[in-house]
Amino acid sequence: MKNDLLDHALFQGKMVPKANFRTFVYSKKGDKRLANSWDEYQELVSSGIWSLEKPPEPVVKKKSKTDKDE
């Protein structure tokens, strides 16, 4: 049982096995990277650059009719 717990980790509210763990992580700039192990994931997240949260899609603003170039 002890070994079972060591082999698992809490991820997104679920216990998941550390073996074969894979996830995508995202930067605030919108870059995407694949972490191929639990350790790699921990390392990336602890860097502060990467997180599980996808950054929101950039909103494309329509040009207003009052812009100078119109």
Next chain:
Amino acid sequence: MANDFRTTNYVLDDYFVRFWNSLKFARTANREIEGDFKSLRYATGETLNYRLEERYLGGEGATAVAEDRVQQIRPLTIEKQFHTMIDYSGFELTFDRARDEPYLERANAPRAKTLANKVENFIASTKFQKQVYQSVGTPGVAIDFNTTLLADAYLTELAVPEDSRYCAVPPRVGANLSNDLQGVFEKEVIRGALLDGFIGHLSGFDFFKTNFFDRQISGAGEAGGAPPTGFKLGGTVVGPVSSGSSLSLTGLVASTTVFNEGDVIEVDDASGVFMVNPLNHNSLQQRAQFVVTADVISDGAGAATVPISPEIVISGARQNISAAIPHGAQMLLRDDHNVSIAYHKNAIVFAAPPLKELRGGVEAVTRSSDLYKLAMTYSLGADIRNYQQLDRIDVLAGCSINPEFAVRICS
């Protein structure tokens, strides 16, 4: 009585040959289990289990590690009784000579074809098409010779034997293929027209036309984005997923049918999850592919649990994809497409065992052929209250699909 019996036998023989000649999928299927139903020395029940070939990893060096023998079984169930029945009034028998030669012929041929169509539809549309997950071709793009070569290559990469390979195509897909191949195709059509509907031997397959594949209409999937040509986005994986027969997805269109049974979904290339050769477990170029096994409706937040086949296996002798599917992986959904299927005969296991004849005022005879591995029962009865002759033909059928031996060609 003896004369009548001979007539019944004759009629059944006529049906039998016509029925056999109208079959394509049943004729090209694996029929080796049928004998077990036929011998019936003890009550077999309606289901027989057959074993898939065992798989092992092996090893090297002086010290060996014993592997578990894992026997995978699949059921073959005799689940269908197809029939055709007509009744003759006394007047029809007397004045139209409805059951006399040559007038009987007018009913025999179409009835045999009707039965054959029912059997073929059962195999192709109900069973086969919905279970094949390995796919090539681009939905919306016509099949060309290169696509068929790709299907052949994919089957070989999947360690499917090179012999007894067939390719079933809808007529319009066959027309496109014919147009692409021009002279080669026409020559093969003439030389290879062995059976009704057979086209010929091309790029490693015996081609034949079929009307029993339905166009696959895909579910709504995920809206927007920039999927590859012929695909829709198919949601994002909540994972990681390293086993099981379902995927939990988010980002789908909310509260609608996001996947239909028979839809093919694939893991986007960026996730690095690919199909593997089942013998050496080397990764192939082909993205990991699955077929959706039931219609799926998303919840109000655009999430859904999607039942898939095959079961995900990422290690061991039965490994079928190269790695676990990562959390956040983008799924791709094959858009609406025409379905053709390239397959080895082991993809379809079919049986049509003999049906026990009725007794008591019924003249019945069963014709069972070891050569064709097929049985058909003809029953002739009388309704003396209404003075009618009842004339009925029955075929029992069961079918099991081994989708590992088939590749869907989308167009």
